[in-house]
Amino acid sequence: MILVPxxxxxxxxxxxxxxxADERRAFADAMLRxxxxxxxxADHEVRVLATAPVAGLSVPVDVDDRPLTPAVNDVLAxxxxxxxxxxxxxxxxxxxxxxxxxxxxxxxxxTVVIAPGLGGGTNALVVGHPAFRxxxxxxxxxxxxxxxxxxxxxxxxxxxxxxxxxxxxPGDLAEVLIHAPESRAGRWLADAGFGVHxxxxxxxxxx
Amino acid sequence: MILVPxxxxxxxxxxxxxxxADERRAFADAMLRxxxxxxxxADHEVRVLATAPVAGLSVPVDVDDRPLTPAVNDVLAxxxxxxxxxxxxxxxxxxxxxxxxxxxxxxxxxTVVIAPGLGGGTNALVVGHPAFRxxxxxxxxxxxxxxxxxxxxxxxxxxxxxxxxxxxxPGDLAEVLIHAPESRAGRWLADAGFGVHxxxxxxxxxx
Numbered sequence: 001m002i003l004v005p006x007x008x009x010x011x012x013x014x015x016x017x018x019x020x021a022d023e024r025r026a027f028a029d030a031m032l033r034x035x036x037x038x039x040x041x042a043d044h045e046v047r048v049l050a051t052a053p054v055a056g057l058s059v060p061v062d063v064d065d066r067p068l069t070p071a072v073n074d075v076l077a078x079x080x081x082x083x084x085x086x087x088x089x090x091x092x093x094x095x096x097x098x099x100x101x102x103x104x105x106x107x108x109x110x111t112v113v114i115a116p117g118l119g120g121g122t123n124a125l126v127v128g129h130p131a132f133r134x135x136x137x138x139x140x141x142x143x144x145x146x147x148x149x150x151x152x153x154x155x156x157x158x159x160x161x162x163x164x165x166x167x168x169x170p171g172d173l174a175e176v177l178i179h180a181p182e183s184r185a186g187r188w189l190a191d192a193g194f195g196v197h198x199x200x201x202x203x204x205x206x207x
Numbered sequence: 208m209i210l211v212p213x214x215x216x217x218x219x220x221x222x223x224x225x226x227x228a229d230e231r232r233a234f235a236d237a238m239l240r241x242x243x244x245x246x247x248x249a250d251h252e253v254r255v256l257a258t259a260p261v262a263g264l265s266v267p268v269d270v271d272d273r274p275l276t277p278a279v280n281d282v283l284a285x286x287x288x289x290x291x292x293x294x295x296x297x298x299x300x301x302x303x304x305x306x307x308x309x310x311x312x313x314x315x316x317x318t319v320v321i322a323p324g325l326g327g328g329t330n331a332l333v334v335g336h337p338a339f340r341x342x343x344x345x346x347x348x349x350x351x352x353x354x355x356x357x358x359x360x361x362x363x364x365x366x367x368x369x370x371x372x373x374x375x376x377p378g379d380l381a382e383v384l385i386h387a388p389e390s391r392a393g394r395w396l397a398d399a400g401f402g403v404h405x406x407x408x409x410x411x412x413x414x
Contacts, residue, residue: 014408099366116368118325119378119409120385139405142385159306161323164368168408171326178327178349198346201221201375202326 001047001083002039002100003075005068006032006090008052018170018206023192030184031167033057034093037184041097042104044086049075073133084113084128092123093176093185094162103163106156112148113156115163116141123163129153173205208254208290209246209307210282212275213239213297215259225377225413230399237391238374240264241300244391248304249311251293256282280340291320291335299330300383300392301369310370313363319355320363322370323348330370336360380412 011028012019019027032048036059039046046059049071054061064071072087079085084107088100103124106113113126120139127134131151135143148155165175173189177196180186193207218235219226226234239255243266246253253266256278261268271278279294286292291314295307313320314333322331327346334341338358342350355362372382380396384403387393400414 102366116386118368118382119411120381120403120405121409137407139385139403139410159309159369160366161325161368161371162366164371174327175325178346179323196327196346198327200344202328203346204326 001045001079002042002086002088002104003072004032004035004039004046004048004088004090005072006048006050006054007068008050008054012091012168014168015170015173018173019192027185027188027192028091029054030188031093032090034180034183034185035088035090035095038092038095038097038100039086039088042100044104048090068136069134072136076127076133079127079130084126086126087124087134089117089123089166091166091168092163093167093183094165094180096162096180099160099162102160103158106158108154108156110152111154111156112144113158114141114144114148115158115160117164117166121166123166124158171202171204174203177205178203208252208286209249209293209295209311210279211239211242211246211253211255211295211297212279213255213257213261214275215257215261219298219375221375222377222380225380226399234392234395234399235298236261237395238300239297241387241390241392242295242297242302245299245302245304245307246293246295249307251311255297275343276341279343283334283340286334286337291333293331293333294341296324296330296373298373298375299370300374300390301372301387303369303387306367306369309367310365313365315361315363317359318361318363319351320365321348321351321355322365322367324371324373328373330373331365378409378411381410384412385410 012024048061050061051065107126111128112132115124117123120141122140122144174196176186194205196203219231255268257268258272318335319339320333324330327348329347329351352362381403383393401412403410
């Protein structure tokens with residue numbers, strides 16, 4: 001099962017300098033749909049775990065208004081410990097079906113697969129150990145490595161730029177336009193007037 | 208053959224806010240040695256292409272004081288067009304031997320393999336087409352895709368966070384400490400007093 005947690009209430013507050021609240025909700029919704037499409041392409045059961053109802057998705061939506069960590073951990077606790085549970089962040093518009101396949105191919109019994117995000121985050125987990133619990137605060141990739149080892153699980157990391165590129169800060173928008181222009185999120189940014197501005201440093205997106 | 212271009216004169220100027228000129232040279236040298244070690248682990252011929260002599264490396268150093276693009280393109284022009292030439296940036300301390308193997312495994316005749324960097328850059332190329340030339344200015348990953356297609360080459364992209372993480376800006380230093388603490392670059396940063404500071408955004412490195 002692939003679980004996609006989603007903040008349906010106040011998503012993407014760190015984009016407030018470049019997008020207003022309605023735009024942030026629309027952009028976050030586009031990214032969620034990109035991730036759901038990628039997960040469905042991988043032909044697994046997909047469920048969205050949202051803090052409020054989300055309309056118009058092609059997959060079931062479970063509403064849980066608690067913070068990310070306890071909401072995800074309840075799902076992990078309910079899992080049978082045999083079939084791995086993948087937890088895939090909803091702000092990964094560069095992820096496509098083959099990327100999700102690569103993530104799931106790393107799953108194994110008694111193993112926790114980690115796809116690190118930029119800046120020490122955890123953008124995907126595939127939990128194949130019944131005692132592992134997530135903790136998304138702080139430098140979570142280090143905490144998840146330690147938590148997996150503390151329950152006796154093997155740790156595997158998936159080395160993927162597409163999985164690592166969560167879109168949180170204005171500096172991330174260029175990645176969407178450069179590497180996923182045909183995604184819903186990429187088309188939303190283009191329609192909103194964003195383009196890529198390159199110099200000899202890293203490219204930035206602006207309108 | 209794996210070519211590692213290196214600016215031996217004024218490396219890493221964008222780190223000037225956190226490292227002085229001597230520190231930037233020492234840190235750049237540590238990263239170069241990490242990349243050379245990773246490339247040697249992949250068991251291919253490795254050459255460094257530097258703008259000035261570099262002492263103490265275990266591989267040949269060719270000195271060419273021109274900018275990156277013409278210096279690399281002369282090597283591509285001299286290649287026989289049969290054996291692919293890999294061009295691997297010198298500021299990738301997260302790259303290890305298996306990552307280089309994965310890059311080289313994507314090589315094929317009439318194919319240009321691209322490993323994108325963050326912000327539209329190109330951190331690695333594996334050039335298997337005799338007519339392809341590099342251009343490292345601007346949003347080079349888009350230019351390299353177009354240049355490959357314009358000579359009739361197939362484009363393949365390698366999806367690797369480790370290859371994507373070039374260390375240019377102060378914000379990149381945390382990646383080294385989190386994901387490559389045992390590299391020469393990671394140990395250099397720790398010895399220089401840098402540590403990771405996490406909050407609920409992306410982690411940062413500071414001292």
